[in-house]
Amino acid sequence: MAETIELRDIEVWDGNMAASQALRQVQVDVVAAYPITPSTPIVENYANFEANGYVDGEFVMVESEHAAMSGCIGASAAGGRVATATSSQGFALMVETLYSASGMRLPIILNVANRALGAPLNVNGDHSDMYLGRDSGWIQLDAYNPQHVYDLNFIAFKVAEDHDVRLPAMVHQDGFMTSHTAQGVHTMTDEVGYGFVGEFQPMNDMLDLDHPVTHGVQTEEDWHFEHKARQQHALMTVALPKIEAAFDAFEKLTGRRYNLVETHQMEDAEIAVICMGSSVETAMEVVNELRAQGIKAGVVGIRVFRPWPLEQLAQVLKNVKAIGALDRSSPHGSVGMLFNEVAGTLFNTDAKPVLTNYIYGLGGRDLTKAHLVGIFNDLKANMDAGKPTTPLQQYIGLRGPKLSFF
Amino acid sequence: MMSEIKKIKNLKEFSTSADRFEGANLLCPGCAHSIIVREVLNATNDDLILAASTGCLEVCTAVYPYTSWDASWIHIGFENGSTAVAGAEAMYKALKKKGRLKQPDRKPKFVAFGGDGATYDIGFQWISGCFERGHDMMYVCLDNEVYANTGGQRSSSTPIGSSATTSPAGRTSYGEKKNKKDMMAIMAAHGAPYVAQVSPSKWKDMVAKIQKGFATEGPVFINAVSPCTTEWKFSPEDTISIADLATDSLVFPLYEIINGTELNITYRPKNIIPVRDYLGAQGRFKHLFTKQYEYLIDEWQTRVDAKWEALQRREEARV
Amino acid sequence: MLEIRWHSRAGQGAVTGAKGLADVVSTTGKHVQAFAFYGSAKRGAAMTAYNRVDDQVIMNHEKFMAPDYVLVIDPALVYVADFTAFEKPDTVYIITTHLSTEELVASQPKLQGKKVYTVDCIKISQETIGKAIPNTPMLGALMKVSGMYEMDFFKENMIRVLKKLPQKIIDANMIAIQRAYDEVK
Ligand SMILES: Cc1ncc(C[n+]2csc(CCOP(=O)(O)OP(=O)(O)O)c2C)c(N)n1
Ligand code: SF4
Ligand SMILES: [Mg+2]
Numbered sequence: 001m002a003e004t005i006e007l008r009d010i011e012v013w014d015g016n017m018a019a020s021q022a023l024r025q026v027q028v029d030v031v032a033a034y035p036i037t038p039s040t041p042i043v044e045n046y047a048n049f050e051a052n053g054y055v056d057g058e059f060v061m062v063e064s065e066h067a068a069m070s071g072c073i074g075a076s077a078a079g080g081r082v083a084t085a086t087s088s089q090g091f092a093l094m095v096e097t098l099y100s101a102s103g104m105r106l107p108i109i110l111n112v113a114n115r116a117l118g119a120p121l122n123v124n125g126d127h128s129d130m131y132l133g134r135d136s137g138w139i140q141l142d143a144y145n146p147q148h149v150y151d152l153n154f155i156a157f158k159v160a161e162d163h164d165v166r167l168p169a170m171v172h173q174d175g176f177m178t179s180h181t182a183q184g185v186h187t188m189t190d191e192v193g194y195g196f197v198g199e200f201q202p203m204n205d206m207l208d209l210d211h212p213v214t215h216g217v218q219t220e221e222d223w224h225f226e227h228k229a230r231q232q233h234a235l236m237t238v239a240l241p242k243i244e245a246a247f248d249a250f251e252k253l254t255g256r257r258y259n260l261v262e263t264h265q266m267e268d269a270e271i272a273v274i275c276m277g278s279s280v281e282t283a284m285e286v287v288n289e290l291r292a293q294g295i296k297a298g299v300v301g302i303r304v305f306r307p308w309p310l311e312q313l314a315q316v317l318k319n320v321k322a323i324g325a326l327d328r329s330s331p332h333g334s335v336g337m338l339f340n341e342v343a344g345t346l347f348n349t350d351a352k353p354v355l356t357n358y359i360y361g362l363g364g365r366d367l368t369k370a371h372l373v374g375i376f377n378d379l380k381a382n383m384d385a386g387k388p389t390t391p392l393q394q395y396i397g398l399r400g401p402k403l404s405f406f
Numbered sequence: 407m408m409s410e411i412k413k414i415k416n417l418k419e420f421s422t423s424a425d426r427f428e429g430a431n432l433l434c435p436g437c438a439h440s441i442i443v444r445e446v447l448n449a450t451n452d453d454l455i456l457a458a459s460t461g462c463l464e465v466c467t468a469v470y471p472y473t474s475w476d477a478s479w480i481h482i483g484f485e486n487g488s489t490a491v492a493g494a495e496a497m498y499k500a501l502k503k504k505g506r507l508k509q510p511d512r513k514p515k516f517v518a519f520g521g522d523g524a525t526y527d528i529g530f531q532w533i534s535g536c537f538e539r540g541h542d543m544m545y546v547c548l549d550n551e552v553y554a555n556t557g558g559q560r561s562s563s564t565p566i567g568s569s570a571t572t573s574p575a576g577r578t579s580y581g582e583k584k585n586k587k588d589m590m591a592i593m594a595a596h597g598a599p600y601v602a603q604v605s606p607s608k609w610k611d612m613v614a615k616i617q618k619g620f621a622t623e624g625p626v627f628i629n630a631v632s633p634c635t636t637e638w639k640f641s642p643e644d645t646i647s648i649a650d651l652a653t654d655s656l657v658f659p660l661y662e663i664i665n666g667t668e669l670n671i672t673y674r675p676k677n678i679i680p681v682r683d684y685l686g687a688q689g690r691f692k693h694l695f696t697k698q699y700e701y702l703i704d705e706w707q708t709r710v711d712a713k714w715e716a717l718q719r720r721e722e723a724r725v
Numbered sequence: 726m727l728e729i730r731w732h733s734r735a736g737q738g739a740v741t742g743a744k745g746l747a748d749v750v751s752t753t754g755k756h757v758q759a760f761a762f763y764g765s766a767k768r769g770a771a772m773t774a775y776n777r778v779d780d781q782v783i784m785n786h787e788k789f790m791a792p793d794y795v796l797v798i799d800p801a802l803v804y805v806a807d808f809t810a811f812e813k814p815d816t817v818y819i820i821t822t823h824l825s826t827e828e829l830v831a832s833q834p835k836l837q838g839k840k841v842y843t844v845d846c847i848k849i850s851q852e853t854i855g856k857a858i859p860n861t862p863m864l865g866a867l868m869k870v871s872g873m874y875e876m877d878f879f880k881e882n883m884i885r886v887l888k889k890l891p892q893k894i895i896d897a898n899m900i901a902i903q904r905a906y907d908e909v910k
Binding site: 029030032056057058060061062063064066067070071072073074075076077078079080082096097100104205206207208209210212213214215216217218219223227 | 464504506509
């Protein structure tokens with residue numbers, strides 16, 4: 001039996017340590033992993049736990065990220081709790097198998113310390129890898145700080161392993177800005193943490209030798225569509241309520257509340273930014289300052305990126321007059337993903353806010369409070385004019401002349 | 407616990423023993439893949455956890471809503487059958503440690519099947535990783551020297567002079583220009599405890615090796631010659647005789663390498679057949695039997711002789 | 726909000742120092758943040774690390790900072806790094822050097838008229854820990870200059886933070902912290 005660790009009520013952990021501790025507490029059976037900055041410490045910490053008897057599952061250090069997810073798929077199909085971690089180029093190398101994992105309905109947990117995708121090679125945080133995963137059929141949860149990383153891991157296991165869901169889930173955090181930033185994290189004891197997720201309940205497990213199963217079949221136009229439709233059904237119809245239920249249960253246990261869509265000062269907001277990751281919190285701080293000046297500003301953070309919380313978001317945005325969608329990934333050839341998603345979310349509603357797009361923070365470029373104040377100034381002007389006063393898409397924090405499109 | 411070695415007296419008994427791989431599959435009539443798989447599975451009564459890489463075997467045996475497999479089986483992609491089964495093996499170990507196995511007194515064998523494309527080319531890194539880490543598994547390469555599933559493109563197992571769709575013979579080309587990769591040597595160089603080359607036509611030799619492999623702890627590599635009626639271009643009823651030509655011409659010598667150091671030749675043909683006869687029996691080499699390219703047949707013979715010579719020297723020297 | 730910027734070379738332990746400080750501060754009920762700027766820099770490259778301390782939950786994740794304290798743990802960095810960037814009128818500098826404060830200010834005019842303290846953390850760590858790891862002594866100096874915590878409380882908590890290290894090393898670190906506390910001027 002693995003030894004327990006006595007945690008203090010508040011530990012000062014960076015996002016990576018928060019993820020490692022959560023993986024330890026839920027007692028993952030198999031971790032197959034490959035290192036890449038900035039997620040490497042997650043598996044290093046985990047290896048340390050193993051080397052010191054704090055976990056007693058199998059830790060398989062494979063030869064690539066593709067193999068890491070391949071091993072996770074084999075292990076998960078065999079029937080047990082499985083997790084790994086990656087970033088950036090490693091995530092990109094994994095993409096083929098991400099689709100396999102979700103299509104095979106295997107509840108694997110992938111911690112992603114979000115990082116830019118080269119070229120040019122860059123180890124710092126942006127959301128390119130997170131966006132790359134958005135059609136892969138995984139549940140994608142987004143953490144804004146180390147506390148969220150810790151909490152969302154438990155929630156991810158609970159939802160993914162639910163027999164009605166059986167879908168893999170990613171827990172995203174911002175590379176460096178969260179993964180390497182130490183903050184206070186309220187902990188659960190090993191017993192309480194494990195108890196929230198509970199014992200792994202196998203289903204269609206290959207290791208049930210009396211009931212052989214075939215995983216990863218061939219289908220063509222005769223059945224493929226039905227499989228994918230059922231997968232989407234599980235993601236849209238089953239997963240969303242299960243995530244909400246897990247959020248409720250988690251709040252009951254810890255007092256910490258999570259929502260599909262996080263809001264700050266949105267009750268009467270006239271202008272708002274919508275963003276993801278650590279930027280959500282920086283924007284909250286800016287909004288507090290603007291509110292003190294009498295400006296009715298608010299922040300919307302996407303907590304559950306996939307499945308997309310369309311109805312909940314439409315509800316939150318219904319009275320807003322100007323919205324800035326902030327994307328930390330270059331859309332290359334179009335408007336940003338959040339712009340598109342927000343536009344699609346609101347299109348058939350009565351809300352007709354002015355919607356503009358900001359691309360920021362690529363390759364870890366700082367998003368400062370001053371940048372955010374500038375964006376809110378734009379939004380205020382858009383609201384007053386009732387139409388965009390700026391180009392639809394602007395690059396924020398870029399050196400040299402201003403860059404904008406559309 | 408020790409698994410008991412299955413006793414097999416004759417071919418009839420062998421071919422009708424436990425059917426964990428159904429004849430109901432979509433492989434071509436005469437496909438050697440199915441014969442090899444059956445021989446591997448029939449060599450043991452132990453429980454099996456299987457994997458396959460994308461390729462003929464996979465697309466023809468697990469077409470939803472059917473399955474030809476009466477043992478747990480997994481397919482992920484073209485390159486990662488080895489790692490799929492390694493992941494399952496890791497889970498077995500974890501659950502064993504934690505006392506969560508449903509049938510704790512049964513120890514399954516873990517076997518991955520892959521084509522030569524999946525083995526020599528795209529999946530090479532994954533296999534190398536599995537062998538280096540030492541998973542307790544058997545990897546069986548169904549070596550038909552071509553990407554058969556996608557219609558006959560070359561692989562790094564395709565031999566010189568073979569006409570494949572991406573290395574076709576033509577007015578100015580004799581087909582494939584590069585010699586087959588020596589996968590046996592590469593896998594032995596991993597220090598694998600057991601590496602062997604087998605032919606489905608020499609079933610006793612094959613069963614002995616598979617059983618030896620199953621009795622071995624750690625990663626085992628089996629390279630099985632798999633004559634492909636469609637891409638090698640011979641008639642479906644000739645599969646076994648083509649396999650015999652392969653072994654008896656010494657194009658596919660049967661041998662094993664233990665711990666990367668001890669090489670044993672396990673089959674010495676009584677009558678060694680000229681390589682010419684092996685090549686001549688297959689449409690993929692037809693163009694070699696022309697004035698322009700005939701010199702290649704002599705080169706083939708020289709190469710095969712040299713390799714056989716080298717194997718014998720290694721065997722004698724115990725290296 | 727109290728904000729601290731560390732200037733060091735990769736490998737000198739600024740990140741560990743910042744995280745250790747955050748850990749100790751956190752035990753007093755305050756909210757903390759410790760982070761660093763990373764590139765693909767290898768050992769010896771100039772780098773910066775940061776602390777934020779507040780009574781409220783810290784939501785600001787911008788890397789931009791106008792620091793209250795600047796801690797320089799490598800002596801040469803006062804001549805090559807932009808260590809006064811975004812300074813405030815009352816920013817306090819604690820600098821590792823073998824020079825006296827007057828000599829240092831004379832050698833680096835940027836420091837003229839600033840609140841400058843000096844301490845030789847390199848020498849202290851070499852003489853106590855046996856290696857040039859100036860991060861823990863710098864924390865001792867910071868305790869003295871800022872009056873943040875009583876020395877006993879701070880050391881007791883640092884022992885907990887360092888608990889994975891061999892006892893000998895922990896003891897040496899405590900001596901280093903105390904010496905820097907006593908020697909900073
Ligand atoms: C990543 C990837 N690349 C290419 C393919 C297309 N593909 C599927 S099977 C195959 C060839 C299989 O050849 P081999 O492994 O020799 O097996 P065989 O069909 O000959 O038994 C190819 C190229 C694929 N499925 N996945
Ligand atoms: S193409 Fe060849 S390998 Fe594929 S099923 Fe047919 S005979 Fe077998
Ligand atoms: Mg092939």
